[in-house]
Amino acid sequence: MHALILYDDGRPEAALDPVEAVLTERLQAAGWTVETLRTSALSIRPCVGCFTCWTRTPGECGMDDDARTYAKAHARSQLFVVLTPVSFGGYSGRTKTALDHIVPNIFPTITLRKGEVHHPLRYPALRGWLNIGWQPVPDAACAETFAALNVRNGLNGDVKLSDTLVFTPADNAAARTAAVHALLQKVEALP
Amino acid sequence: MSTRTFLALVGSPRAHATSQVFARYFADQLAARGWQTEVLSLAGAIRKPEGWPALAERFRDADTVGLCTPLYVDSLPAEATLALERLVDVAPTRPQGFFALVNCGFPEAAQNDTALAICRHFARQAGRTWLGGLALGGGGALAGQQVEKTRGMMPHLCAALEQAVAALDTGEAIPAATQALIRRPFCPPRVYALMADVGMFQDAAKHGALWRIFARPYAAG
Numbered sequence: 001m002h003a004l005i006l007y008d009d010g011r012p013e014a015a016l017d018p019v020e021a022v023l024t025e026r027l028q029a030a031g032w033t034v035e036t037l038r039t040s041a042l043s044i045r046p047c048v049g050c051f052t053c054w055t056r057t058p059g060e061c062g063m064d065d066d067a068r069t070y071a072k073a074h075a076r077s078q079l080f081v082v083l084t085p086v087s088f089g090g091y092s093g094r095t096k097t098a099l100d101h102i103v104p105n106i107f108p109t110i111t112l113r114k115g116e117v118h119h120p121l122r123y124p125a126l127r128g129w130l131n132i133g134w135q136p137v138p139d140a141a142c143a144e145t146f147a148a149l150n151v152r153n154g155l156n157g158d159v160k161l162s163d164t165l166v167f168t169p170a171d172n173a174a175a176r177t178a179a180v181h182a183l184l185q186k187v188e189a190l191p
Numbered sequence: 192m193s194t195r196t197f198l199a200l201v202g203s204p205r206a207h208a209t210s211q212v213f214a215r216y217f218a219d220q221l222a223a224r225g226w227q228t229e230v231l232s233l234a235g236a237i238r239k240p241e242g243w244p245a246l247a248e249r250f251r252d253a254d255t256v257g258l259c260t261p262l263y264v265d266s267l268p269a270e271a272t273l274a275l276e277r278l279v280d281v282a283p284t285r286p287q288g289f290f291a292l293v294n295c296g297f298p299e300a301a302q303n304d305t306a307l308a309i310c311r312h313f314a315r316q317a318g319r320t321w322l323g324g325l326a327l328g329g330g331g332a333l334a335g336q337q338v339e340k341t342r343g344m345m346p347h348l349c350a351a352l353e354q355a356v357a358a359l360d361t362g363e364a365i366p367a368a369t370q371a372l373i374r375r376p377f378c379p380p381r382v383y384a385l386m387a388d389v390g391m392f393q394d395a396a397k398h399g400a401l402w403r404i405f406a407r408p409y410a411a412g
Contacts, residue, residue, distance in 0.1 A: 046234070046269040048204045049261070055395040059408040075409035088312040090266040090305070093273030100269050107405060108391040110384035117297045117380050122407055141315075145308040152265040152305050 001127075003027050004077040005036040006070070008084045008095040014134040016083045018173055022180050023081060023132075030188060035073055039094040042066040046097050053104035059122055060104055067101035075105050075123040079130070079187060086133040086166060089145025106156075118156055128161040128187050129154050132180075138168045160190055197221045197228045197359075198253040202260025202271035204234040209330045213259040213292050213352075216338045220356040221255075233258075233274035243277075251281050255288045255359055256319065258310060261330065262295035266306050279317045289319035290355075290365055294330030298383040300374035302328065323365030325355060325373050329383055331390075345377045 007020055024034050044066045052062030061067045074080060084095040091099060106119040131150040135143065147164040154162025163186060165179050199214035211230070218228035229249055236246040250256060260271050267275070291310035293303040307324035314321040327348065333341055342349045351373035355365045376383075395401045 046204060046237075046273075047263065049208070049263070049268070050205075051394070054391060054404070056398045056400055058395070058400055058403045058406045072409040075407075076411050087272055087276055088279075088309045088316060090272065090309040093269055093276050096264070096266065096269040096272045100263050102264060105409070108395070109388050109404075112380070112384070116299055116302065117384055122405075123410065139312075142312050145305060145312060148308070149265055149305045152302070156265065 001032055001078040002076055003032045003034045003079040003081065004073045005034065005081045005083060006039075006095065006098055007036055008039045008092045010040055010094050011085050011092070011134075013136060014085045015167070015169070015176075016132070016134050019132060019167065019176055019180060020083055022177050023083075023184070026181060026184050027079075030184070032079065035077070037066075037070060037073060037098065039098060042070065042098060044070065044097050044101065047100035047103065051103075051108070054108035058104075058108075061101055067098070070098045071101050071104050074102060078124075078127045080126050080128070081130045081132065083132050084134070086135050086139075086142055086146050089142040090149055113158060114155060116155070118158075121158060125158040125160075127159065127190055128163070129157055129159045130162075130183060130187075131164045132183075133164070133166040135166055135168045138170065161186060194225065194227045195221075195254045196249075196252065197226045198249045198256045199228065199230045200250075200256060200258045200260075200274075201230065201232045201234075202258055202268055203232075204268055204270050207335055208261065209294055209333050209335065210259040210261050210292075212333060212335060212338060213294070214257070216352060217257050217259070217356065217359075220352075221360060224356075224360045226360075234268070234270035237270045237273050246274075247278065247281050250278050252284050253287060254285065255290075255322070257359075258289070258291040260291065260293055260306070260310075262293055262297075262303050262306050265302070266309055267293075275313050279313060281317070283318060287319045288322040288359075288362070288364075289314040289317070290322035290324065290359070292325040292327065294327040296329070296331040296387065298329045298376050298378070298380045300326040300328035300376070321364070322359065323355075323367075323370055325351065325365065325370060327373055329377055331387065332377065332383070347372050347375045347377070 085092040143166040203210040303326035354369040
């Protein structure tokens with residue numbers, strides 16, 4: 001099975017490099033193939049909401065850049081992990097620049113999911129969507145919103161497991177490693 | 192008493208967006224009440240850096256700022272987020288209020304709640320007073336029309352916006368009842384879903400893509 005890690009590595013002060021390393025090592029040990037897309041290496045223009053990917057070139061962004069690289073990798077993954085600085089309880093702008101290009105991977109039509117209107121998926125649903133955030137200063141309210149955002153994304157993506165971790169400078173390396181291991185145990189426990 | 196100033200920020204990356212309609216509505220209504228108003232695009236300032244200093248200056252000096260934005264993947268569009276990450280460090284020159292209106296293409300206004308929470312956290316971190324959040328479902332039904340022209344179909348929308356303007360004009364937060372009023376769905380979800388499906392199929396047909404609408408170009412193998 002394939003895991004995609006989308007990593008906003010643009011803020012050196014965010015100590016997510018070791019988290020990415022632990023994540024990759026643990027997933028590979030469990031038999032996953034792991035693909036990491038670092039935002040610093042992606043050339044992506046922001047989504048302009050043109051819906052070309054729905055009504056002109058269905059399934060493909062009208063902009064020929066790494067937006068397509070991201071969408072293709074996402075379509076072929078069973079696990080999606082976002083490593084990102086937390087901006088006001090959401091993804092960082094650099095993360096969001098890639099993430100907004102998930103739109104080609106859903107159909108323009110409508111379905112009801114848990115009583116809400118959503119879009120059907122163009123590709124098989126992910127098994128898991130995990131968010132791992134970084135806050136330079138602990139902010140419980142923003143962390144709560146970040147977790148709620150993950151739940152919303154999970155509902156939109158019809159995933160089996162949505163979960164969130166938020167790290168701050170108060171978490172030492174051992175604590176981060178333990179938390180990542182515990183998170184991945186939930187993935188491994190999926191039926 | 193000096194003229195009060197209002198800055199409407201547009202969070203949509205689209206030139207002719209529903210969010211632009213709402214931003215213009217707030218600006219026009221407050222201008223009619225004597226405010227000095229301006230509408231600026233966050234995406235525009237991100238794309239054209241020469242526009243950034245003016246936007247940051249207006250943001251610094253305004254008495255009230257309103258962000259009107261669409262919902263993209265359960266939160267704010269990328270360029271709006273990038274802009275807020277820069278604006279958060281722009282200290283206000285006077286006590287400033289901040290509110291947000293988030294609209295989505297889904298009929299359920301509640302789908303905007305995470306984005307509104309993000310706006311609320313931004314206001315707090317930027318040192319602005321949170322004046323409330325307006326969550327609108329089914330925003331696509333406006334189809335770029337002026338707010339007044341939707342009165343027949345969405346009377347609650349017009350009423351809520353009028354109440355919001357009245358509150359902002361007196362320097363008050365948008366009342367909770369107003370925030371609840373705008374959340375009312377204007378039609379049943381299934382009806383809205385049908386309308387949305389028909390519109391999308393028509394658009395795909397217009398571009399010769401109707402028979403490819405369910406294509407899977409990235410399917411493995």
